[in-house]
Amino acid sequence: MEVIKFGGDAIVAGQASLDYIENISCKAAMIVTSGPYAEQSGQLAQITNRLEKTGAKHCCFDAVEPNPEFSSILKGAELAREFQPDWIIGLGGGSALDAAKGIWVFYENPQLKGIEMDQLRTPGIIKNLRMKAHLMCIPTTSGTGSETTASVVLSDSAKNRKFSFADMRLIPDVALLSPALTSSMNGSLTANTGMDALTHAIEAYVSREATDFTDALAEKAVQMIFRYLPLAYAEPDNLEYRERMQNASCIAGMAFASAGLGIVHTIAHAFGGFFHVPHGLANAVTLPYVLNYNKVCETADRKYQRLEALCGFPDLKEAILELRKTVNIPSAMREIVNADEIFEKEIPGMLIHAFHDRCTPHNPVSPTEEDMERLMKLVYYGETE
Ligand SMILES: [Fe+2]
Structure with a gap:
């Protein structure tokens, strides 16, 4: 039911x-x-x-x-x-x-x-x-x-x-x-909040609780955000672009209100709680790493491919990296936090935080503690780790 x-x-x-x-x-x-x-x-x-x-x-x-x-x-x-x-x-x-x-x-x-x-x-x-x-x-x-x-x-x-x-x-x-x-948002707020909305749509789409109804909303939101976020970022006073982003964000909200989110949000909440990284920015940095990780789930992978077909992208992760670059978002948390020792020390606490997070159970893949630690390190240090 x-x-x-x-x-x-x-x-x-x-x-x-x-x-x-x-x-x-x-x-x-x-x-x-x-x-x-x-x-x-x-x-x-x-x-x-x-x-x-x-x-x-x-x-x-x-x-x-x-x-x-x-x-x-x-x-x-x-x-x-x-x-x-x-x-x-x-x-x-x-x-x-x-x-x-x-x-x-x-x-x-x-x-x-x-x-x-x-x-x-x-x-x-x-x-x-x-x-x-x-x-x-x-x-x-x-x-x-x-x-x-x-x-x-x-x-x-x-x-x-x-x-x-x-x-x-x-x-x-x-x-x-x-x-x-929304037109008074500066560039970084436009970028961070827009990437938060994109993360909502993608996480709701591959959530264990996704349904036909939430999928319809998530697909629409993803398409709109890829199209209108760079435009709203480049032309902040254009009310049509602002309206489209506002509607897309609300549509993504409807999708995740029913389907739930996943471990992009789990990790973003941990970095938000321990290092006060703004929520959308933390999601934007984390999203591509989790997307890669979730591909071991066949259903999630098929859905990522469906988004690629809908948006006309050869590769969803590459499209996210490209979008992130367009709106000037860094690729690793270290560029924002820059506190290696403190990060290493806080990992055990962040892991406890992560496994208590309401978003974790909705993720298409259930992470082990080792998975979560590896992901957090990837998110912090970047691909070179
Ligand atoms: Fe969010």
Whole structure:
């Protein structure tokens, strides 16, 4: 039996999509964003001006870190309890959107106060959602797909931990895609987030949980990202390219929300948790190595060949390397982290992290500890290792 849910009540796309806000029934909206950028750039005002037209009051919680800390989620939930919003609106990259989901969970479930981050994975622990508020996510990057996924990634930097949990009810009610909001991304953010979206699509495609439905989405997303990422990177102000990348990222999000991911994400999470490598960049560096590794699985290999046929590439790995070069992404983690001794010392901890990662079981090949260590070293040192 396959039970599939793609997206919430509405995915609102296109260049006038922000106007949708004027049509929602809202008394009080709490906007969750990362730092002062949304206010300084005028993005926040684009939301609040529209909310004011509906008569809704609003407040903003902007204390979300690049990798949202569990402690910040709890602070945001405090504000929500005081302000009593009937909409929570995440505005920003994946961190802001994940933080909005996390705050929503604690706002709706005051009984969770005092629990440890890891307990959020306990089945049935999230009792209520949508009793107090709806959730809207407005991405300002094109990569995480968080606006349409059921998962939340949180960090506990004191413990070098990144932690994720998921629940299908966490898929936002409204995913609002406004391409103009993504045009302020600089080149490296465009590249990193775009490569994250590509990784979502490819990992969902070869996941053990892939279905005909998720394959259709993943194939479309892969084709769009190969075509439009270099264009959006070269012409950042072109809203058509931005729109295509934003849509592709959301489509890839729908694919992996159902199919899951794989060990590219596992390894990226480890490098993110231990060395604070930005998520999309870590995926971009890791993807070709894992693709090679997964080829021992016949089904995965056949699917890679199918993507080659669809995109017209003689070799998928070479196409990824080429794309990576076009958008100026390095080929080994060492070029980013450059801390050989610390890396070697942290490997045992990273391996433990990797085998606790929710993405690992979905990978088409089940890695042994030796496999995982070898892959991590390849990713760190590059092909010469
Ligand atoms: Fe990702």
